[in-house]
Every structure is written in C-alpha cells, then in structure tokens.
Amino acid sequence: MIQLAELIQTQPDPNQSSQELAIVAIIDTALCVGAGGSSGSLADKPILRNAEGRLVIPASQLKGRLRHECEKIARALSWPVCESPVAQRMCPQRAGLNGGFEQAAYDVGDRKPDGSPRYHCIICQLFGNPALPSRVLFDDLICTEAPENIPEVLRPGVTLNRRRRTAEENKLYFLETSPANAKLRFEGKLHIQPPGQSRFNTYQAKALLLAGLRHIHALGGGKSTGLGWLQWEFPDSTQLNLDGWDWNSLLGGRP
Numbered sequence: 001m002i003q004l005a006e007l008i009q010t011q012p013d014p015n016q017s018s019q020e021l022a023i024v025a026i027i028d029t030a031l032c033v034g035a036g037g038s039s040g041s042l043a044d045k046p047i048l049r050n051a052e053g054r055l056v057i058p059a060s061q062l063k064g065r066l067r068h069e070c071e072k073i074a075r076a077l078s079w080p081v082c083e084s085p086v087a088q089r090m091c092p093q094r095a096g097l098n099g100g101f102e103q104a105a106y107d108v109g110d111r112k113p114d115g116s117p118r119y120h121c122i123i124c125q126l127f128g129n130p131a132l133p134s135r136v137l138f139d140d141l142i143c144t145e146a147p148e149n150i151p152e153v154l155r156p157g158v159t160l161n162r163r164r165r166t167a168e169e170n171k172l173y174f175l176e177t178s179p180a181n182a183k184l185r186f187e188g189k190l191h192i193q194p195p196g197q198s199r200f201n202t203y204q205a206k207a208l209l210l211a212g213l214r215h216i217h218a219l220g221g222g223k224s225t226g227l228g229w230l231q232w233e234f235p236d237s238t239q240l241n242l243d244g245w246d247w248n249s250l251l252g253g254r255p
C-alpha cells in the first residue's frame with residue numbers, strides 16, 4: 001500500500017535541488033553580436049554562429065549582462081554586494097568595501113584555515129568569483145531559424161573622429177547583423193545548481209535571475225543605433241509568485 005507520508009518524504013524539496021530555467025530571447029530589431037575572426041563573410045565584423053551555422057548569443061555575454069542587472073536589483077533591496085569585475089574588490093577579499101557582508105545568508109560553508117567563515121555575497125553565490133564557482137551555468141542562446149532562411153545583412157558604418165566631429169577618411173566598415181524585424185527566436189537554458197550549505201534556495205535564485213532578465217532590453221553591439229532590442233519569453237517557468245520571495249527570512253530577520 002502506498003503511504004502518502006512516505007511518498008512525501010522521498011520527494012526531494014525542489015528548492016533544495018537543481019533546476020533549469022528555459023529562456024527565449026525574441027530579437028525585435030537586427031542583432032549584432034560580433035565575432036572577431038573571419039567566417040567567410042564579406043563583413044568586417046561578422047555575426048557569431050555555431051558549428052551548424054546557426055546564429056548565437058554567447059553565454060558569456062548573457063552572463064555578464066545578467067550579473068550586472070542582478071547586482072543593481074540586489075543593491076536596490078539594500079543587500080551588500082561586492083564590486084565585480086575587479087578580483088580584489090570581489091568576495092571574499094572585498095578590499096576597501098565595508099559592512100554588512102558578515103551575515104548568515106552570505107555563509108556558504110566556505111571556511112578560512114582557522115575555521116571562521118569566508119562570506120560570499122548573493123551575487124557571487126549565483127555568478128561566482130575567483131574563489132567560488134558559479135551556481136548558475138549558462139547555455140549559448142541559439143537561433144531556432146535554419147541558417148539558409150536567414151539572409152546575410154551588411155550594415156555600412158563609418159568611424160567618426162570625435163574631436164573633429166567628422167567622418168574619418170577611408171574608414172568605411174561593414175557590420176553583419178541579423179535581418180531587421182525578423183522576430184528571430186534564440187533559445188537556451190540556465191542551469192541552477194542546488195544551494196549546498198547556502199540558505200539562498202533555488203526558488204529565490206530563480207526569482208532574482210528572472211527579475212534581472214526582465215531588465216535586459218537589448219543585447220549585442222550598436223544598441224544606441226537600434227540594434228539588438230529584444231523581448232523575453234520564459235516557456236516553462238510557471239509564473240513565480242514573488243510574494244513568496246521571503247528575503248527577510250533569508251536574511252535571518254535583518255531589517
């Protein structure tokens with residue numbers, strides 16, 4: 001006979017285990033995520049593609065942008081946050097930064113040789129620092145449209161001399177972008193690892209990541225010239241109830 005109590009006991013708490021967060025970026029305008037090397041394109045700065053020729057938004061770029069947005073949110077919620085990307089000013093060193101980091105929510109079980117805790121802020125717990133691996137692993141976002149359906153678009157530009165406020169001679173260049181207004185979909189996943197000894201659980205991690213993603217309105221180069229504007233879809237995230245996002249209990253009753 002199946003005992004309900006036993007079933008419940010054998011189910012791991014999803015907020016203490018790993019979870020995936022599927023994300024889709026829908027590019028409203030042309031996207032320009034450049035690669036340095038040549039890829040058989042005529043452009044000086046060709047767009048990034050994977051081995052199958054599909055357009056790609058690299059994981060590293062998304063991670064950098066998302067860390068920045070999550071830092072802003074955490075600061076707005078008056079959480080102490082270290083100063084990336086300079087290693088000396090990041091956790092656990094935090095040269096020149098004071099106050100607030102030595103709290104239970106920032107204890108991830110990392111210990112100094114004398115046994116005292118080495119604290120890591122909420123952003124370092126998610127995105128990592130030189131002493132702590134990132135808890136969130138990022139996929140590249142890959143375009144769902146087959147490469148043969150996407151025409152190569154070259155966008156001419158010219159280097160400006162800011163001092164003379166004129167165009168430089170012989171400095172015409174070509175950027176490759178995705179076609180404008182094609183509503184291209186780029187899909188990928190964020191993989192959130194279990195909290196381990198941190199009290200910052202998977203649900204809270206997901207909520208902060210989703211909030212940060214909603215603040216990213218554009219990716220890639222040329223945002224001021226209207227490139228790379230996007231919308232997000234989160235296909236399998238049932239609407240997170242942010243009311244349940246109990247920061248105070250996480251902070252151990254800190255005001």
Ligand SMILES: [Zn+2]
Pocket residue numbers: 081082083090091120121122123124125129
């Ligand atoms: Zn930190």
